[in-house]
Amino acid sequence: MIEIKNLTKVYPSKSGDTLALDGIDLTIPDGAIFGIIGLSGAGKSTLVRCINMLERPTSGSVVIDGEDITRVKQKRLNLLRKNIGMIFQNFNLLEQRTVAQNVRFPLDIAPKKSKRGENGSPVPYRVDKAKREARVKELLELVELSDKANSYPSQLSGGQKQRVAIARALALRPKYLLCDEATSALDPTTTKSILSLLKDINEKLGVTVIVITHEMKVVESICTDVAVISNSKIAETGKVTDVFSTPKSDIAKELIIPDLIRAIESEGGKKLRLIFAGDEADAPVISGLALECGVKANILYADTKNIDGKSFGHMVIAVSEEDGQLEAAKAYLLRHNVRFEEEL
Amino acid sequence: MSRLFGQLGFEGFALATLETIYLTLISTAVAYIIGLPLGILLCATDKGGIKPIPWLNKIVGVIVNILRSIPFIILMVALIPVSRAIIGTSIGNEAMIFMLIVAAAPYIARMVESSVKEVDKGVIEAARSMGANTWQIIWKVYLPEAKPSLIVGAVISTVTIIGYSAMAGTISGGGLGSLAVTQARPSNAQDVIWLCVVLIVVIVQVIQEVGMLLAKRLDRRVYFGRAKKAAGVEGSYVEIASSSEEESAQSSSLSTKEDENVAQDDRNQ
Numbered sequence: 001m002i003e004i005k006n007l008t009k010v011y012p013s014k015s016g017d018t019l020a021l022d023g024i025d026l027t028i029p030d031g032a033i034f035g036i037i038g039l040s041g042a043g044k045s046t047l048v049r050c051i052n053m054l055e056r057p058t059s060g061s062v063v064i065d066g067e068d069i070t071r072v073k074q075k076r077l078n079l080l081r082k083n084i085g086m087i088f089q090n091f092n093l094l095e096q097r098t099v100a101q102n103v104r105f106p107l108d109i110a111p112k113k114s115k116r117g118e119n120g121s122p123v124p125y126r127v128d129k130a131k132r133e134a135r136v137k138e139l140l141e142l143v144e145l146s147d148k149a150n151s152y153p154s155q156l157s158g159g160q161k162q163r164v165a166i167a168r169a170l171a172l173r174p175k176y177l178l179c180d181e182a183t184s185a186l187d188p189t190t191t192k193s194i195l196s197l198l199k200d201i202n203e204k205l206g207v208t209v210i211v212i213t214h215e216m217k218v219v220e221s222i223c224t225d226v227a228v229i230s231n232s233k234i235a236e237t238g239k240v241t242d243v244f245s246t247p248k249s250d251i252a253k254e255l256i257i258p259d260l261i262r263a264i265e266s267e268g269g270k271k272l273r274l275i276f277a278g279d280e281a282d283a284p285v286i287s288g289l290a291l292e293c294g295v296k297a298n299i300l301y302a303d304t305k306n307i308d309g310k311s312f313g314h315m316v317i318a319v320s321e322e323d324g325q326l327e328a329a330k331a332y333l334l335r336h337n338v339r340f341e342e343e344l
Numbered sequence: 345m346s347r348l349f350g351q352l353g354f355e356g357f358a359l360a361t362l363e364t365i366y367l368t369l370i371s372t373a374v375a376y377i378i379g380l381p382l383g384i385l386l387c388a389t390d391k392g393g394i395k396p397i398p399w400l401n402k403i404v405g406v407i408v409n410i411l412r413s414i415p416f417i418i419l420m421v422a423l424i425p426v427s428r429a430i431i432g433t434s435i436g437n438e439a440m441i442f443m444l445i446v447a448a449a450p451y452i453a454r455m456v457e458s459s460v461k462e463v464d465k466g467v468i469e470a471a472r473s474m475g476a477n478t479w480q481i482i483w484k485v486y487l488p489e490a491k492p493s494l495i496v497g498a499v500i501s502t503v504t505i506i507g508y509s510a511m512a513g514t515i516s517g518g519g520l521g522s523l524a525v526t527q528a529r530p531s532n533a534q535d536v537i538w539l540c541v542v543l544i545v546v547i548v549q550v551i552q553e554v555g556m557l558l559a560k561r562l563d564r565r566v567y568f569g570r571a572k573k574a575a576g577v578e579g580s581y582v583e584i585a586s587s588s589e590e591e592s593a594q595s596s597s598l599s600t601k602e603d604e605n606v607a608q609d610d611r612n613q
Contacts, residue, residue, distance in 0.1 A: 052473055054469060054473060074477075075477075077475075078475040078476070079475060080475075081473060081475035082474065084473070085473075085474075086470070086473040086474075088466060090466050092466040092467045092469065092470035093470075094467055094485065094488070094489060095464075095467070095489060095565050096488050096489050096491060096492075096565075097488070097564075105471075105474065105484070106475075108484065109474065109476050109477075109480045109484065152564040152565070152566070154564070154565045154566040165470075169474075
């Protein structure tokens with residue numbers, strides 16, 4: 001489990017300090033695919049870099065499995081980092097090494113078992129060359145790149161490069177995997193295949209995945225939990241299903257349902273936002289409104305998303321306030337257990 | 345043909361040529377033993393480097409800059425007493441090698457520093473994220489990743505040292521520079537001087553060409569849009585950055601049809 005407590009990062013400069021992170025509190029449970037979403041400049045990249053101390057936070061703590069890594073010595077930090085794989089937007093492969101040699105890199109620099117025995121490594125110790133090669137083979141099979149073992153990174157496509165980076169990040173069987181905008185440089189088809197690979201890794205290997213992204217689609221398709229970050233602060237956090245069906249903060253609404261906001265802000269009539277969470281989405285609500293209550297509802301916006309196999313969605317309808325139509329509509333919705341909110 | 349030319353004969357020129365090569369290579373090698381670690385130190389201890397140590401960086405930087413700013417011919421004269429104190433003599437090949445090393449090491453340090461600084465910051469960040477320590481980054485990231493650039497730097501450094509060695513020949517030691525300046529010029533043997541010039545040009549050309557070829561052959565990067573094969577990889581091909589997974593899955597069949605693939609590249613760009 002990763003517990004981030006009151007984390008603050010300030011970049012000092014002559015023209016004034018920049019506050020990149022402002023009192024971030026976040027708990028990332030084991031086994032989750034945790035999405036951290038925000039617009040560019042919100043501080044999400046700084047946040048993920050504080051998890052493995054690529055950036056030193058100004059204050060606050062990052063406690064990983066009970067150990068505050070902001071307070072450990074460099075040597076211990078290097079050891080702990082081996083338990084936290086990381087992949088990047090630009091892949092960051094070693095250009096002069098083959099695919100297989102890239103994947104072998106973490107194995108080559110793995111900690112040697114000290115003569116006194118146990119030295120508290122959270123990951124496997126350095127093994128002999130044959131075992132390293134065998135592990136590389138296994139990893140390349142996992143990312144389906146066995147045929148590219150002897151190619152060099154410059155001969156690969158973006159998606160293939162990211163697969164190599166994933167294999168490399170998993171070489172030492174880490175407990176955590178940090179993904180910093182890992183799909184932002186990829187086309188939609190490739191993004192999909194990389195995301196399904198990450199989901200597989202989470203499910204089959206039990207790796208806790210932390211995904212930094214500005215793309216809603218990424219969170220929607222693989223994440224179990226999400227934190228929305230805005231202006232260096234956490235605006236909202238929770239299960240993806242909850243945050244997506246009832247976003248509370250303005251920034252979450254803006255990110256998740258931008259068209260809905262526009263629909264609500266448009267002119268004409270009283271607006272009701274219907275929230276579908278689960279099986280009610282199949283009920284014929286609108287025809288029910290028209291036929292049973294004679295309510296003329298004008299649909300301004302409707303969208304459902306499939307999250308974890310359930311339908312989640314919003315619908316914005318405009319209802320006239322004349323002839324008690326609004327009251328009738330509300331009563332109907334209450335009767336049929338359809339969640340809704342009145343929007344002004 | 346001058347009398348000196350006749351006296352020297354083939355053997356005389358061959359000896360001077362070999363001496364120039366020998367002096368250059370020995371000095372370059374020793375200068376690299378000093379300059380390479382200094383260059384890495386300058387890069388690693390810099391602000392934003394892998395191990396920032398500002399005071400050390402400043403001290404080494406200032407020493408390197410001072411030595412680099414003194415013209416070699418003046419540095420050489422100034423080093424005469426130093427050479428006498430350290431190696432016991434200020435003339436001959438040993439003294440010349442000493443002076444060449446003092447002049448070349450700081451030059452090489454800057455060359456190495458700039459090569460190593462070219463290594464992608466992202467790759468270094470990735471290595472740090474994998475828990476690599478400073479030494480591991482130096483040995484396994486800095487040096488291998490900068491290799492092509494380091495070789496190019498070594499070629500430039502060697503050529504510079506050949507120039508220095510010819511200058512050093514005027515006060516001590518042997519080689520083509522010494523032959524031209526201390527023997528041919530006083531007797532006005534223009535033919536000897538010009539043959540020395542030609543021989544130096546040939547040495548420089550050979551080093552330049554061989555070095556550049558080596559740098560190119562050892563570089564594993566292939567640039568998009570150019571149908572250049574990576575050294576040592578059979579049937580390699582250039583693939584467009586945005587190609588989808590399906591396309592790449594067919595890579596084995598594509599690799600035998602490199603020309604078609606490149607043509608496709610051009611269409612896509």
